[in-house]
Amino acid sequence: MTTDLVPATREALRGLPLEVAPRLLGGLLRTTVDGATVAVRITEVEAYHGRGTGPVADPGSHARMGPTARNATMWGEPGHLYVYLSHGIHSCVNVVTGPEGVAGGILLRGGEIVEGQDAAVARRPAARSARDLARGPGRLGDAVGLRHPRHDGIDAVTGAPQEGAAARLYLPSAPLADVSKGPRVGVAGVAGTDAFPWRFWIPGDATVSAFRWGRGAAPAADV
Numbered sequence: 001m002t003t004d005l006v007p008a009t010r011e012a013l014r015g016l017p018l019e020v021a022p023r024l025l026g027g028l029l030r031t032t033v034d035g036a037t038v039a040v041r042i043t044e045v046e047a048y049h050g051r052g053t054g055p056v057a058d059p060g061s062h063a064r065m066g067p068t069a070r071n072a073t074m075w076g077e078p079g080h081l082y083v084y085l086s087h088g089i090h091s092c093v094n095v096v097t098g099p100e101g102v103a104g105g106i107l108l109r110g111g112e113i114v115e116g117q118d119a120a121v122a123r124r125p126a127a128r129s130a131r132d133l134a135r136g137p138g139r140l141g142d143a144v145g146l147r148h149p150r151h152d153g154i155d156a157v158t159g160a161p162q163e164g165a166a167a168r169l170y171l172p173s174a175p176l177a178d179v180s181k182g183p184r185v186g187v188a189g190v191a192g193t194d195a196f197p198w199r200f201w202i203p204g205d206a207t208v209s210a211f212r213w214g215r216g217a218a219p220a221a222d223v
Helices: 017-024 117-123 137-144
Strands: 005-007 028-033 036-049 081-086 090-096 104-115 165-172 180-182 199-201
Touching: 017 036, 017 104, 017 165, 028 104, 028 137, 036 117, 036 137, 081 137, 090 137, 104 117, 104 137, 104 199, 117 137
Parallel strands: none
Antiparallel strands: 005 165, 028 036, 028 165, 036 104, 036 199, 081 090, 090 104, 180 199
């Protein structure tokens, strides 16, 4: 871990996802699951708001209709991880941000494995190269070993253990100067258009996932 990283605090994550998301870039998520430690440098994220969160309704969020059993973690204390199942296979990892009672999550879309590469490879044997180990949210979740539902809600501020795992989040001591933003990847409808430029990434980084429009999504001018 580099010296320009500091442990994440509740206060640092208390802003709305759209505000906090760029601050995660260049940060680090370190997990220890069943005794194996993996750390990923965060290179790509997406912000998601819930019902009533911020001035613009987010039709692409799991919490757009309000609290449910599935999205309960999104409404909780900042700094916990919302771990959900995608397509019934992959566990995706989100950092919960915003005040408690206000739904928000920042999806970790891509990153570089900087510690525990052997463990990540064992979890991701289909990866064709090191850059593909955590390139995409399902791959990242697999590589760091967090699984739904066992690890949903795990606390990445205190590092308190949960179901054989522990997680800690570290943020850059200062925001990165060079950050790109654009539409979210593969999100259906208007929520996946450039009306919602809520995806942030480190430009030129090889671990950033390829962009694709979601079903029914198009540039805002064409909607």
